[in-house]
Amino acid sequence: MKGNTLEWAINRLKNYRAVSTRYDKRAYVCLGTLTVAATIIWLRT
Structure with a gap:
């Protein structure tokens, strides 16, 4: 990853x-919050 x-x-x-x-x-x-936010970002891109 760059x-x-x-x-x-x-x-x-x-x-x-x-x-x-x-x-x-x-x-x-905290890990759960990060996971949900990362999943939302991933699904929207």
Whole structure:
């Protein structure tokens, strides 16, 4: 994976308020939020 692709993916994830404002105490909750946001991005592209 090229660096630009990784930066693009991270910037797309940051556009989701649920991802950019997470302060979860549990790792599995944060991972679940990231997974849902990444899936939505993947399905829309």
